[in-house]
């Protein structure tokens with residue numbers, strides 16, 4: 385088994401300087417690792433810190449202390465201490481983040497948004513288009529939308545573009561925050577299948593799913609964040 | 617979020633393109649910028665944000681070779697041997713500014729020759745570089761006009777016949793045609809209305825990515841910074857108070873001032 389993520393002694397507190405400097409501890413003493421092919425599901429009540437932990441794994445939030453080694457190019461790299469260009473390189477080649485919301489870029493079409501990660505990793509334009517179209521079709525996005533910029537799409541349509549982009553070429557590590565929140569049952573099923581396929585190809589998955597049925601179909605293991613709260 | 621076809625393999629780049637150490641500039645008693653240090657790697661886009669008067673333009677002018685800092689060093693490593701840009705004669709620095717790097721001014725009038733045709737404005741940079749073949753220069757000028765979405769039929773028009781947004785796009789074509797390694801931009805979308813801004817931003821985003829440019833972009837607009845930059849430097853009263861990966865600084869700001877800055881906008 386290959387360890388893809390190793391979290392050691394991670395703690396997080398926010399200091400809200402403009403609200404009287406109040407310190408908001410979220411969790412402490414977090415230790416776990418994730419192997420290739422596993423799907424670790426983060427559990428815990430609203431506000432427990434699930435999203436914060438996922439963002440810390442992505443290098444988006446900075447932990448107050450601790451280290452997070454990501455296996456990147458065959459070697460463990462501490463994303464907490466890494467310089468920006470290394471973090472970006474890790475994200476480009478190893479680490480994907482699937483959020484609930486698509487960050488819309490003006491004037492870029494849905495198809496181009498989905499093609500982009502393939503092109504970035506060296507696919508030919510034809511191959512990229514083909515795979516991107518197949519993925520959009522699989523997620524039941526109407527073909528008339530493919531060449532439009534998603535700014536005017538519905539929430540669920542944008543979310544499917546986002547999922548298509550993330551799963552068209554799954555990263556070795558996929559961090560997933562509530563990807564099915566505004567999807568109907570049929571599309572939820574597709575997402576569950578996509579996650580299982582990525583895992584089958586060896587991706588390590590860390591995810592948050594508020595839908596219990598989805599959670600149970602996806603998880604190979606659970607981690608309850610609440611357990612780390614008292615340590616903060 | 618990145619959207620482009622080729623990535624420079626930054627992890628393998630051994631040396632930065634620009635090394636800045638202890639740069640300070642004063643206006644009499646007043647601090648313009650104080651003790652700024654950082655390295656910039658090829659293909660990296662650095663944003664400089666901060667409120668009005670925080671020293672962003674002062675710093676950019678020092679870095680770009682326009683104003684000599686009172687202290688500190690700006691080392692350009694894009695040539696065979698590293699060049700301390702303020703230790704060489706003025707003439708050599710000017711040549712570097714015209715050939716290896718580009719400057720996009722907030723006001724297009726500062727970057728364009730207003731009495732020269734659009735084609736001439738773009739072609740001039742190629743001639744500075746030593747190109748002499750008129751047909752080829754005109755062809756490349758046409759190519760660049762189309763890349764910045766200016767119709768080839770306007771090639772003989774003067775910039776003053778263009779709208780503000782077109783002038784800004786023309787300035788960008790003039791700067792990028794000579795294929796600089798490093799580009800400095802001060803509020804490149806500053807004077808434009810919102811719809812024109814969005815278009816120009818998208819254009820810049822694509823060009824910067826596709827050409828693998830390193831760039832330093834001054835803006836007071838955090839949404840612009842989010843869209844265009846990899847790294848962010850936050851300035852206040854002439855000092856850099858926080859820096860890091862752009863999404864880190866914007867989503868999990870640590871300094872009181874950065875928290876104020878990010879909470880002042882509803883959604884970036």
Ligand SMILES: Nc1ncnc2c1ncn2[C@@H]1O[C@H](COP(=O)(O)OP(=O)(O)OP(=O)(O)O)[C@@H](O)[C@H]1O
Pocket residue numbers: 398408410428429430431432433434435436437867868
């Ligand atoms: N950028 C931030 N600045 C300040 N506080 C934050 C920030 N992000 C999260 N928090 C706080 O951290 C705590 C944990 O939030 P987080 O979003 O991680 O919870 P969660 O477990 O994902 O909750 P939910 O299930 O509702 O999504 C909350 O109290 C939240 O207000």
Ligand SMILES: Nc1ncnc2c1ncn2[C@@H]1O[C@H](COP(=O)(O)OP(=O)(O)OP(=O)(O)O)[C@@H](O)[C@H]1O
Pocket residue numbers: 643646647648666667668669670671672673674675836
């Ligand atoms: N030529 C000058 N002479 C004297 N003081 C100057 C000069 N240029 C700038 N300053 C002062 O230096 C400080 C920094 O100015 P600078 O123009 O760098 O700010 P800025 O961050 O670019 O602001 P803005 O967002 O308004 O463009 C300000 O206090 C300004 O008044």
Ligand SMILES: [Mg+2]
Pocket residue numbers: 434435436592
């Ligand atoms: Mg959450």
Ligand SMILES: [Mg+2]
Pocket residue numbers: 672673674
């Ligand atoms: Mg300024």
